[in-house]
Amino acid sequence: MWRVYCFPLCPFSRKIRLLMSEKGIGYEIWRTDPWDAGEEFWDMNPAGRTPVVRDAVKDITLADSRAIAEYFEETVDKAPMINGTAKNRAEIRRLVALFDENFYHDVTMPLLHERMKKRLILRQPPDSRMLRDAMKMAHGHLDYIDYLVDTRPWLGGPQMSLADLAAAAQISVADYLGGIDWRDHAEAHSWYTTVKSRPSFGPLLSERMEVIQPPRHYALLDE
């Protein structure tokens, strides 16, 4: 049984948990806050980031969410998520990077800082200008998702792929933190509702980060 070291609002861990569920790979959660993690965690991942996944029986420890995703893609045939020709696969990986890096940097990271870290660690009120900026950036990213789903069935091409999981993972954390406004994004919203309705998404939507409550619509499958 794999153990996933993560905290409820880590978007990269959500991506990996979605991937594992889609592929039918069992796992247990091992709650790990990177800002408060001990030596054991840093030994497993000198980058200091979640998720780390470990199979103690096979003595395999993996770090970096993209490396983990490629590992499961290479070792588990079920539900291929980096699929198609080399060109298609490059497009899926480009989009994963876009959401892992740009969406995270522009939207998820500032929201996590203002609404989670300031509340739980720094004991400061959020900066409303930073929140507004993050929500504005979110609109730009949702515009791009509107454009993608207007031209393809799924973000990365004809099939659901790691690109959808990466995007939905980031959006779900931003949505939990009140940073997503779906107005004027009907295409993106319709795509997200489809992904959110998958059984793999259920466990994420029912989890709560202590003290911080999501908006009412967060876990509803028809909103």
Place this chain on the structure above:
Amino acid sequence: MWRVYCFPLCPFSRKIRLLMSEKGIGYEIWRTDPWDAGEEFWDMNPAGRTPVVRDAVKDITLADSRAIAEYFEETVDKAPMINGTAKNRAEIRRLVALFDENFYHDVTMPLLHERMKKRLILRQPPDSRMLRDAMKMAHGHLDYIDYLVDTRPWLGGPQMSLADLAAAAQISVADYLGGIDWRDHAEAHSWYTTVKSRPSFGPLLSERMEVIQPPRHYALLDE
């Protein structure tokens, strides 16, 4: 013929150029400064980052340096750089991410900001405290390279891999900008000298970014 859109001190483009040279893939350079790029570049890569590679004859455009690396790995058999068992491959990818993200964030990015952007774009003097901090962080990363090459022939395992190219690409840019001090890092230095001496490295070492000059030892193969 592939065209690589990049600027001389882009560490991610250096990683891809090293990979292409090792694999014997011909390319031409198309100078692109992301901070001053036009619509054509942003259309090719909405993430706004170099490198982008394009083969006009095949009409293939690829963006994101890790997606590009995986593409060439999948399509060109020569000189495999993400090699071995799934576990080995995960370790190579973990290290690539460590250098692409942590080393870049801690060392290369602040050096590029202080020594290149402030000089060429912002017309400001560098902040000496930021430079000191970046060099201090570089020591931590070189310590980790010392540890790796103490336990393995190459950073990612028994063979040269994308991990070596990713690390050397970041270090070469940091070195160009005067941010690398090899004292107390004999193992890392010996590894870097080996990588730097490869024919694939030659073109990078002879390039110059306008106005900014590297230290004397930068392009010397025995230092």
